[in-house]
Amino acid sequence: MRILFLFIGEPHQIFHALPIAAEMAATGWDVEVAVASTRHLPVVEQVAAAYPGFAPRITLLGQRGISRWLRDRAVIRHPRLPILFGALSFLRQFDAIIVPERTTTAIRHFLPRRTRLIFTPHGAGDRAITFDARDRHFHFALVAGEKSEQRMLDAGTIRPGHYAVNGYVKMDLMRRLQTSRVRLFSNGRPTVLYAPHFRRDLSSWDRFGHDIIGWFSAQDRYNLVVAPHIRLFAEASDAERAAVMALAVPQKILIDLQSDRLFDMSYTSDADIYLGDVSSQVYEFLATPRPCVFLNAHGAQWVGHPDYLFWTLGDVVDDLAGLPRALDQAAAHHPGYLNAQRERLAESIGGDPAGAARRGAEAIARFLAMDAAQDMSGE
Numbered sequence: 212m213r214i215l216f217l218f219i220g221e222p223h224q225i226f227h228a229l230p231i232a233a234e235m236a237a238t239g240w241d242v243e244v245a246v247a248s249t250r251h252l253p254v255v256e257q258v259a260a261a262y263p264g265f266a267p268r269i270t271l272l273g274q275r276g277i278s279r280w281l282r283d284r285a286v287i288r289h290p291r292l293p294i295l296f297g298a299l300s301f302l303r304q305f306d307a308i309i310v311p312e313r314t315t316t317a318i319r320h321f322l323p324r325r326t327r328l329i330f331t332p333h334g335a336g337d338r339a340i341t342f343d344a345r346d347r348h349f350h351f352a353l354v355a356g357e358k359s360e361q362r363m364l365d366a367g368t369i370r371p372g373h374y375a376v377n378g379y380v381k382m383d384l385m386r387r388l389q390t391s392r393v394r395l396f397s398n399g400r401p402t403v404l405y406a407p408h409f410r411r412d413l414s415s416w417d418r419f420g421h422d423i424i425g426w427f428s429a430q431d432r433y434n435l436v437v438a439p440h441i442r443l444f445a446e447a448s449d450a451e452r453a454a455v456m457a458l459a460v461p462q463k464i465l466i467d468l469q470s471d472r473l474f475d476m477s478y479t480s481d482a483d484i485y486l487g488d489v490s491s492q493v494y495e496f497l498a499t500p501r502p503c504v505f506l507n508a509h510g511a512q513w514v515g516h517p518d519y520l521f522w523t524l525g526d527v528v529d530d531l532a533g534l535p536r537a538l539d540q541a542a543a544h545h546p547g548y549l550n551a552q553r554e555r556l557a558e559s560i561g562g563d564p565a566g567a568a569r570r571g572a573e574a575i576a577r578f579l580a581m582d583a584a585q586d587m588s589g590e
Contacts, residue, residue, distance in 0.1 A: 213241050214242045215244070218247060327579065351373050378566070383565060385480075398434065402436060406478070414439075418509075437466040484501065506528055
């Protein structure tokens with residue numbers, strides 16, 4: 212049985228699925244990897260280095276035809292559908308294709324009946340995007356924790372016997388990679404991580420971003436790391452990125468708009484206070500519970516809304532005039548949120564993330580073995 216781990220989205224998604232491939236390969240499964248660009252290859256190598264002996268065959272897709280034309284001319288930065296349809300003859304060779312995104316379901320009718328599509332999530336947030344109707348098209352899905360499990364069951368996007376709760380794979384991987392971590396600042400001040408979301412209708416960046424940087428520039432109590440979701444500035448011009456980067460202040464304000472550190476937990480691991488809006492990165496930050504402050508930049512009626520469950524884990528600021536006070540009180544208020552942070556984290560990532568990749572690999576292997584046995588019996 213040939214198994215493909217397919218990555219046509221942003222490179223950071225590799226952290227959420229490739230460790231499962233390594234665990235499957237370690238138990239004898241024939242595992243291959245396919246990626247959509249050369250930007251994915253260093254991330255694949257980084258994961259592979261954490262699993263000695265894992266050296267899968269890697270295929271680089273999208274190097275010819277319309278997908279190459281679109282990318283070279285910057286018409287579409289990540290031409291997912293052209294890449295998929297251009298690679299159909301390759302993809303049809305596999306018995307199972309495992310992906311951390313949903314676009315691949317668009318080609319399900321062009322694959323052999325034997326090919327099983329399997330989904331593994333690349334986040335554990337509270338927003339409804341976690342519960343996508345396209346999930347119904349997967350033959351099997353992994354689910355990070357019981358919170359997502361229950362909401363997906365209620366939404367009908369997963370069904371018993373066709374999913375497994377395995378934990379948060381990226382955190383499992385990071386425990387292997389983070390043997391040592393250089394401190395972001397050496398001045399002894401507490402560090403605030405500002406991590407705005409990429410969707411403009413949900414993000415705090417457009418309303419608050421520049422003013423936040425300006426306030427931190429004018430004070431001397433905190434360091435600031437500006438580390439947005441990597442997609443926020445993905446389509447920005449070089450000039451637009453340069454204008455934001457110019458706001459950095461040595462030994463006070465670090466700004467990162469596109470490096471791999473945005474998704475390798477460098478910043479979520481080292482910061483003392485989280486400042487954000489609706490990004491699921493908050494749960495990576497809460498791997499070690501710490502103070503959080505949330506920005507309600509769009510006047511959301513969030514109380515009691517399941518898409519804003521993480522806003523119950525810290526103070527919520529509706530106007531930047533309240534930010535200095537919220538930051539100054541964050542440490543003192545944190546004990547009141549600590550139990551809720553631990554409970555929400557456990558619900559979101561399945562408790563202790565150690566072994567999440569192995570559990571995911573075992574669940575996929577069980578499903579494929581059972582599915583093959585059913586096919587042989589004619590059921």
